Amino acid sequence: MENQLILNGTTVANDVKEKLKVRVEQLLQSGLVPCLATILVGDDPSSETYVRMKGNACKKLGIESKRIHLPEETTTEELLAVIHSLNEDRSVHGILLQHPVPKQIDERKCFEAIDIEKDVDGVTSLGYGQTALGFGMYPSCTPAAIITIMDYYGIDAKGKHVVVVGRSPILGKPVSALLLNRNATVTTCHSYTHNLPEIVALADIVVAAVGKPNFIQGEWLKEGAVVLDAGYNKGNIGDVDYEACLKKASAITPVPGGVGPVTISMLLKHTTEAAEKGLKLRNEKVSQ
Amino acid sequence: MENQLILNGTTVANDVKEKLKVRVEQLLQSGLVPCLATILVGDDPSSETYVRMKGNACKKLGIESKRIHLPEETTTEELLAVIHSLNEDRSVHGILLQHPVPKQIDERKCFEAIDIEKDVDGVTSLGYGQTALGFGMYPSCTPAAIITIMDYYGIDAKGKHVVVVGRSPILGKPVSALLLNRNATVTTCHSYTHNLPEIVALADIVVAAVGKPNFIQGEWLKEGAVVLDAGYNKGNIGDVDYEACLKKASAITPVPGGVGPVTISMLLKHTTEAAEKGLKLRNEKVSQ
CATH class of the missing domain: 3.40.50.720 (NAD(P)-binding Rossmann-like Domain)
Incomplete structure (x- = not known):
């Protein structure tokens, strides 16, 4: 076909990130640092690369990246404990558990443990259900x-x-x-x-x-x-x-x-949105 | 086409109910009465008929039907309070909120308030997500x-x-x-x-x-x-x-x-399964 359109993901991602930059700056000026926690379990080199790429993309935009690296032999219970503590941690706005985890871990159980408010990677069944029914916050x-x-x-x-x-x-x-x-x-x-x-x-x-x-x-x-x-x-x-x-x-x-590049920018967008919700909640509490 | 098969829902429903009867009797013998709470808001005649049909189907099988009928002018908050109290009520195993509710009520919010363990009608987004991802308990x-x-x-x-x-x-x-x-x-x-x-x-x-x-x-x-x-x-x-x-x-x-007839039998099946889970939990507590 003539006049094909090459859909340039880098252009789209840059557009997304330019718009996010303004929002992240507003958050920082309000004294709130948006933060994505990434959890990597084990030493799979491509997973390490993905997590590093995501962390670097956060930094470039002014989003803090809290990297948690757990050993290969981590159990489901240990991973759940980490997720629960990140759920509780108010300085963390998004949680990303890098797929796949070592095979002794019940990955689904761990995904499900992520608080819906912090499920910026869209992995929980609740997030999926909300998305499919038309009112999801953070689709995959x-x-x-x-x-x-x-x-x-x-x-x-x-x-x-x-x-x-x-x-x-x-x-x-x-x-x-x-x-x-x-x-x-x-x-x-x-x-x-x-x-x-x-x-x-x-x-x-x-x-x-x-x-x-x-x-x-x-x-x-x-x-x-x-x-x-x-x-x-x-x-x-x-x-x-x-x-x-x-x-x-x-x-x-x-x-x-x-x-690919747009996928990472969506993670940044969802983390920024989660942080904005955090700010809104904080302001509502202050005004009460 | 010759030799068409008429898929007889009454036959299928009877088969489902025959098998459920045994399970309900076992529950009753263990001293647990399976119970479906139905909530009807307002006076829509066809909704009243549906709720009555569901209640009668429960009774025939030995499942208790707890019928709650709220006035037309019920608010979202009032309905939520009823749902929360049914969530807490250990004698209730399933909750059915009859659709549609009067228009001043946020129906989605009320559906979402139903405890996943009691969502025998499959209306929550969590239940939908679990079903779609392949591990749901009670599909619609x-x-x-x-x-x-x-x-x-x-x-x-x-x-x-x-x-x-x-x-x-x-x-x-x-x-x-x-x-x-x-x-x-x-x-x-x-x-x-x-x-x-x-x-x-x-x-x-x-x-x-x-x-x-x-x-x-x-x-x-x-x-x-x-x-x-x-x-x-x-x-x-x-x-x-x-x-x-x-x-x-x-x-x-x-x-x-x-x-149609099979749909009602699914509600009975899900309620029975929820009650069986309740019995299992009770027995586990006793043995501890």
């Missing part, structure tokens, strides 16, 4: 990033047929829910889906969230479809066969430089 | 009824394309989530969906949850589709044009006598 960051990119480029989901490939709790499911709430007709596909190419061919908008490199084929697409690639596989490769899809799509996110 | 009763009918008649959703028409918080959304968790490919449609007939034509299984009498047309269906009609409109009319759909479907639920 990658789904929020996809919506933000669409908004930035004026891509309206209303009445469109969206095909989401993937159904993980922090990506496929919540992005399906968010797009349904934006009045799209949503089809959620996964490993049991028969005739995936035929279903993708119906889509006005395709969201790839499957975790398989170059999985979505160009020949599957309807001419002029919008392609949003939330995949991030080894070697900076997305879930979409970019070159082939580029030929048919009317708009497409590259990997890297697409959904 | 109509979606649970649809799954139960499918199980009774051996209709496997795995790999099937399910089209759900409707997206309400207690019907379209949770039934989409449950069927996705059963490994169906799920498309959720609604009033903004373009080309609904073409989308319904793709479905191996159609769930009608739209609230419009005779809305789903026979000519839309793929030959041999399974049709599950969760609609219940004035005059005992479903969302599906039954006679026309009957000609093309391989299996279909009638209205009345389809999803």
Whole structure:
């Protein structure tokens, strides 16, 4: 297709961060330092990298990053105790537990223990339910990033047929829910889906969230479809066969430089919003 | 189509209730009386009928029904106080707030106040989130009824394309989530969906949850589709044009006598399960 639009995630993320900068400065001037606590359990190198990237992104914006690094042999109970103490800690506004945790830990139980007010990464079932029912505060960051990119480029989901490939709790499911709430007709596909190419061919908008490199084929697409690639596989490769899809799509996110950078900016946004709520509460108490 | 299967909800409901009877008797023999509290606000005659039907169904099975009837002018705060006291009341195992409440009441806030352990009607966002993420205790009763009918008649959703028409918080959304968790490919449609007939034509299984009498047309269906009609409109009319759909479907639920009776049996099942959890907790305390 001619005149394709490359949906530039770095541009969108910079726009988000520019706007956040003003809000963070206002918070700092009010004497409140927004703070994201990150919990890393064990020594997985890519998890370490992700946590460091998130911490650095916070710092650049003036958000404090409280990094907690627990040993590989941490138990569920020990991790729960850390989460409970961060829930209680008024100087902490957001909590991020880096996925995955070592296998002896009940990850779901630990996610569920995060206070809904501090669930800025959108991992609790309560947060998911609120998002799906249309009044969530902090949806998972990658789904929020996809919506933000669409908004930035004026891509309206209303009445469109969206095909989401993937159904993980922090990506496929919540992005399906968010797009349904934006009045799209949503089809959620996964490993049991028969005739995936035929279903993708119906889509006005395709969201790839499957975790398989170059999985979505160009020949599957309807001419002029919008392609949003939330995949991030080894070697900076997305879930979409970019070159082939580029030929048919009317708009497409590259990997890297697409959904990824916006995802981190959503974490910053949610942490800032949680801190703003903290400030509001503090002011209400002072005025009482 | 020849050899259609009429999915008989009364048969399924009777089967559910027969099995529950044994469990309720065991509870009664242990000295625990399972109890569902129903809250009706105002004097809407059909709501009164629903609540009475639910109460009578409880009684028939040996489940106590604690009926609370509040005046039309009840405030949100007054209703919240009632819910909080039922949450605290150990003799109450399930709480049902009859929808809709008078318009001065914040219904969502009141639903959210129901303790997750007593949310046997599946109305809280936490319950919805847990259901959607695959570990919910008590899904909303109509979606649970649809799954139960499918199980009774051996209709496997795995790999099937399910089209759900409707997206309400207690019907379209949770039934989409449950069927996705059963490994169906799920498309959720609604009033903004373009080309609904073409989308319904793709479905191996159609769930009608739209609230419009005779809305789903026979000519839309793929030959041999399974049709599950969760609609219940004035005059005992479903969302599906039954006679026309009957000609093309391989299996279909009638209205009345389809999803409806099973829905009430799900409420009884969830209340029984909540009471069983109560008994287990009591026994654990005794043995400590």
